[in-house]
Structure formats: structure tokens, C-alpha cells
Amino acid sequence: MVAGIEKRLFEGDAKKGKTPKYSLNDLDNELFKALALHITTKRIPMLQQLRVGLERYDLIKVMQKKPQECHDLFVIGYDDKVDSHYILSHLAPEMSPIGSIKQVKESKIMEFFQDFLLELEDTQPEDAAAGENLSVPKIMQWMTGQAHTHLLVSEREKFNIVFKFDHCCLQHMPNHTVCYPIVSACTNTITFPVVHMVDYESFKTLMQTAVTYGASFDRV
Known part of the structure; x- marks a missing residue:
């Protein structure tokens, strides 16, 4: 696994010292492209399916009328414990x-x-x-x-x-x-x-x- 990463990111003779194949700008661009691809192919379809499910039970309308109450249902950190x-x-x-x-x-x-x-x-x-x-x-x-x-x-x-x-x-x-x-x-x-x-x-x-x-x- 380490050898694969080394081959992917570096070039040259190991005895003389290898140099990176990419600059920081190249890595930033590659990272941005990877994130964009992930959002397009994974996250957006998941959110679309979630919306279809919410619309089936008219929950979209409820969320529009009561955004603060519904916010706690979807955001991590809501604590319903009685004190x-x-x-x-x-x-x-x-x-x-x-x-x-x-x-x-x-x-x-x-x-x-x-x-x-x-x-x-x-x-x-x-x-x-x-x-x-x-x-x-x-x-x-x-x-x-x-x-x-x-x-x-x-x-x-x-x-x-x-x-x-x-x-x-x-x-x-x-x-x-x-x-x-x-x-x-x-x-x-x-x-x-x-x-x-x-x-x-x-x-x-x-x-x-x-x-x-x-x-x-x-x-x-």
C-alpha cells in the first residue's frame, strides 16, 4: 500500500532522492475535483431521494412552516433529555x-x-x-x-x-x-x-x- 502511494505521488531514483510529481496547486485542484465528483455522484442523489421521501408524507410543508422545530430532527447535537x-x-x-x-x-x-x-x-x-x-x-x-x-x-x-x-x-x-x-x-x-x-x-x-x-x- 505504501509503495503504491509512493509511486502515485513521487518520481525519480530512490537512491538519489525522489521528487514530488505534483505541486501544491496541483493537489488542490485534484482534491477539488475529487470532492466535486463525490458530491455529484453520491451526495446529491441521496438528498434527492430524501426529499422524495419527505414529500410523500408532506413533511416538506411542515419543515417550511416550522423550520426551527424541524432543525433539531436533522442536526446532530439536539438533546431531548429532561433535566x-x-x-x-x-x-x-x-x-x-x-x-x-x-x-x-x-x-x-x-x-x-x-x-x-x-x-x-x-x-x-x-x-x-x-x-x-x-x-x-x-x-x-x-x-x-x-x-x-x-x-x-x-x-x-x-x-x-x-x-x-x-x-x-x-x-x-x-x-x-x-x-x-x-x-x-x-x-x-x-x-x-x-x-x-x-x-x-x-x-x-x-x-x-x-x-x-x-x-x-x-x-x-
Whole structure:
């Protein structure tokens, strides 16, 4: 292989020293011709076939109307992974009147939830396989049914996760000692049992149990 390259690019006696057959300008011209030939014979037909496929499903029209959204589908680097900021920026808590004792407790739970997500991000290995460990995307999937961000801007603008707070679980079930957060994935709603989440550790324990064994606590 090396001998072939040498023969292709150099001439003369090896003992006296060989000289290049081509100048830098010649190489530039040859390279340009090779690239032009490759684009003409390989890339353009591939792009034409891609366009035909897109037109078959009217995706060309969609791309023309929503170029930014479609850009992420074709350009390497788009990351649809959910992080804590994405979840926290779409929360819609139903809070009690400002200044009330209930509102103070609800605010604490909001803080616990934020700390919980941040702790998961800090402790989650980057190369961990999906589904093996508790993670922020898994929390998202438990609450909403999907573990990725919304592609369309219109979907992101409409997306909310509703937080409700149950202050009366002991009145409903006087003899129980513990209950867990309940989610309704179809409405993106989660209800927290306030009485059982008096500090971060109790909040964390109940959340971990609810997410890990979430099928038992889902509400359709």
C-alpha cells in the first residue's frame, strides 16, 4: 500500500532522492475535483431521494412552516433529555392563600421537590443505563407518562405539571400511618400528602417509594 502511494505521488531514483510529481496547486485542484465528483455522484442523489421521501408524507410543508422545530430532527447535537430545570419551569402548583399555615407547608414541599431533583442530578452517573436507577427523566415519566422534553414549541408552552396538596388524609383515614404521592399521568397531576412530608428525609423516602413502585399509586 505504501509503495503504491509512493509511486502515485513521487518520481525519480530512490537512491538519489525522489521528487514530488505534483505541486501544491496541483493537489488542490485534484482534491477539488475529487470532492466535486463525490458530491455529484453520491451526495446529491441521496438528498434527492430524501426529499422524495419527505414529500410523500408532506413533511416538506411542515419543515417550511416550522423550520426551527424541524432543525433539531436533522442536526446532530439536539438533546431531548429532561433535566430539573425543565420540570421546575413547568410546575403549576395549586397553593393555599398566601400567609396561611397551609401555604407555608406547601412552600416547604415545593422546596423539598426542587432539592430532590437537584440531588438526583448530582448523584446520577452520566453513563447509567436508562431505567436502572432513579433519575430526573424517570420522575418526569412517572408524573406525565413521558421521559423526554417536548419537541414542538407549542407543546412546551402548553405543558404544565399540576401540584396539589392533600392536608386532610388523616381525616379521610384516621388509622393510617403513611400514604404516598399520587399521580394522574393523563392530566400531569401529582397530589402530595402534606401530613406525611414534614421534612426533606420523609419527603425523599415517600417519593422514592412512590416512583419505584409507582404502578400501585397511579390514578387513572
